[in-house]
Amino acid sequence: MRPEDVGATLNLRGLTPWRLKRSIILGFKSIWMRKLRSLLTALGIVFGVCSVISMLAIGEGASYEAQQQIKDLGSQNIIIQSVKPTNNSSAGEQTRSLVLEYGLTLRDLIQIQATVPGVNVVVPNRRIKDFIWFQSNSVDATAVGTVAWYPEMRSRKMVKGRFFTQVESDSRTNVCVLTQKLAKQLFPLHSPVGKTVRMRTSYFRVIGIMEDQVDATKVDDSSGTNPIESGSGEGLEMFIPITVLKDHFGDVLIKYRSGSFEAEKVELHEVTVQVEHSDQVVASSKAIKSILDRNHTDQDYKITVPLELLKRAERTKQIFNIVLGSIAAISLIVGGIGIMNIMLATVTERTREIGIRRALGAKKNDIVLQFLIETILLSGIGGLIGVGLGISIPQLISHFAGMKTIIQFWAPTVAFSISVLIGIVFGIYPALRAAAMSPVDALRHE
Numbered sequence: 001m002r003p004e005d006v007g008a009t010l011n012l013r014g015l016t017p018w019r020l021k022r023s024i025i026l027g028f029k030s031i032w033m034r035k036l037r038s039l040l041t042a043l044g045i046v047f048g049v050c051s052v053i054s055m056l057a058i059g060e061g062a063s064y065e066a067q068q069q070i071k072d073l074g075s076q077n078i079i080i081q082s083v084k085p086t087n088n089s090s091a092g093e094q095t096r097s098l099v100l101e102y103g104l105t106l107r108d109l110i111q112i113q114a115t116v117p118g119v120n121v122v123v124p125n126r127r128i129k130d131f132i133w134f135q136s137n138s139v140d141a142t143a144v145g146t147v148a149w150y151p152e153m154r155s156r157k158m159v160k161g162r163f164f165t166q167v168e169s170d171s172r173t174n175v176c177v178l179t180q181k182l183a184k185q186l187f188p189l190h191s192p193v194g195k196t197v198r199m200r201t202s203y204f205r206v207i208g209i210m211e212d213q214v215d216a217t218k219v220d221d222s223s224g225t226n227p228i229e230s231g232s233g234e235g236l237e238m239f240i241p242i243t244v245l246k247d248h249f250g251d252v253l254i255k256y257r258s259g260s261f262e263a264e265k266v267e268l269h270e271v272t273v274q275v276e277h278s279d280q281v282v283a284s285s286k287a288i289k290s291i292l293d294r295n296h297t298d299q300d301y302k303i304t305v306p307l308e309l310l311k312r313a314e315r316t317k318q319i320f321n322i323v324l325g326s327i328a329a330i331s332l333i334v335g336g337i338g339i340m341n342i343m344l345a346t347v348t349e350r351t352r353e354i355g356i357r358r359a360l361g362a363k364k365n366d367i368v369l370q371f372l373i374e375t376i377l378l379s380g381i382g383g384l385i386g387v388g389l390g391i392s393i394p395q396l397i398s399h400f401a402g403m404k405t406i407i408q409f410w411a412p413t414v415a416f417s418i419s420v421l422i423g424i425v426f427g428i429y430p431a432l433r434a435a436a437m438s439p440v441d442a443l444r445h446e
Helices: 003-009 017-033 035-073 088-097 104-113 149-153 166-170 180-186 242-250 278-295 308-348 353-360 366-399 410-435 439-444
Strands: 077-082 118-136 137-148 159-161 175-179 196-199 202-210 236-241 252-257 260-265 270-275 299-303
Touching: 017 035, 035 252, 035 308, 035 366, 035 410, 077 104, 077 278, 104 118, 104 270, 104 278, 118 149, 118 180, 118 242, 137 180, 137 196, 137 242, 149 270, 166 242, 180 202, 202 236, 202 242, 236 242, 270 278, 278 308, 308 353, 308 366, 308 410, 353 366, 353 439, 366 410
Parallel strands: 137 236, 175 202
Antiparallel strands: 077 270, 077 299, 118 137, 118 196, 118 270, 159 202, 175 236, 196 202, 252 260
């Protein structure tokens, strides 16, 4: 085909609304005459568009949940946790003294407040893991001794009742707040608010129920180095004033399990430090680490900065979306190649029809337009079906699997636009090939 012929075939300046309408009608008729083949041809685009929308929705939902958990920890917070040391010197010390002493201390807390600038609020807590009883029903859970402003610092919402007050903490009142999961296991048949639960020999009145929350700072417990034990990770927690926990259980935490005896002295299992401005969080975390390094010979603490976790999660989300988008784009390209292949075969089948149209006065522009419109209609119809499936599948996943999915408003539009663009790109060559046929040779074709 000569260059001037290519230029002629792409010259659509004489295109009128009537010619366009007629070409669209002919395109629909041609597709309808080959319904099964047209459907199979469009399936590549259908699955490509569907996968683009669905995979992005699933990835967006998973990323949102992960980021939300980190945000709940507070972007201006620094979380410091006690970690049981595993080196030989600590083990030998435990054997000699029978009491293993490690982790954060009140001295650390005082130095952090006195030397780190911009520290607003500090939330300490201690934890003890044991059975919590209601009548004859018991659950292996964790009692968390903390302060009255813990829910605000950690973005924990009350489902029922209330959290304890500073007055109750100062007066050492035996009150407690249960997480939803612990409340369901201890009280499967009725509301726990107003009831009394027991831990060891101490009794506590339930005044509220707090929503469950996955701890984004939790690490692998298989080594036994995580101070927040499995009960906490599972959401089985009972919150009591830290003053009450110290009065009832003392400084040394003793565990009797299956004939074994463990004694640990941990002044504070976790401290949450809030910084005034988010741009000071990283610098403050480095200052806190410097203080703890001077005070602790062993690495018996762990610092978590939710702001850094959030930035990491956002970066992971971008990479995840690029990977998913690339996989879906490959599906669309494969669908486009399928359309081109079918249209090339169609051109061969309809050679005589092209010759008759050219003999009756059809121009090259008309032939190009007809075949190009057919490919655009194929990809467009496939794109519409794919958009419908792509919107439906995430909703079905959310309904039956319980996974959160988020469909961005731009995803269906972009996916459909790409499908039409692929139809144009992969339809140009078959259309030009059809228009380049000699009318005489086309009429001779059998």
